[in-house]
Amino acid sequence: MIGALEVVPGANGIFDVHVDGELVFEKKMLGRYPEPDDVLPLVRAAIGA
Numbered sequence: 876m877i878g879a880l881e882v883v884p885g886a887n888g889i890f891d892v893h894v895d896g897e898l899v900f901e902k903k904m905l906g907r908y909p910e911p912d913d914v915l916p917l918v919r920a921a922i923g924a
Contacts, residue, residue: 889902890908892914894922895921899918
């Protein structure tokens with residue numbers, strides 16, 4: 876379970892998702908902003924859910 880979530884604005888269209896300091900998603904992986912189903916499985920895997 877995630878106890879807290881922080882959104883930190885990036886510059887120049889950067890959209891990265893980090894879990895406990897580890898990069899789990901970058902917008903440049905897809906070349907577009909993600910849909911929730913693009914990111915949620917990666918976050919769940921990173922937290923062991």
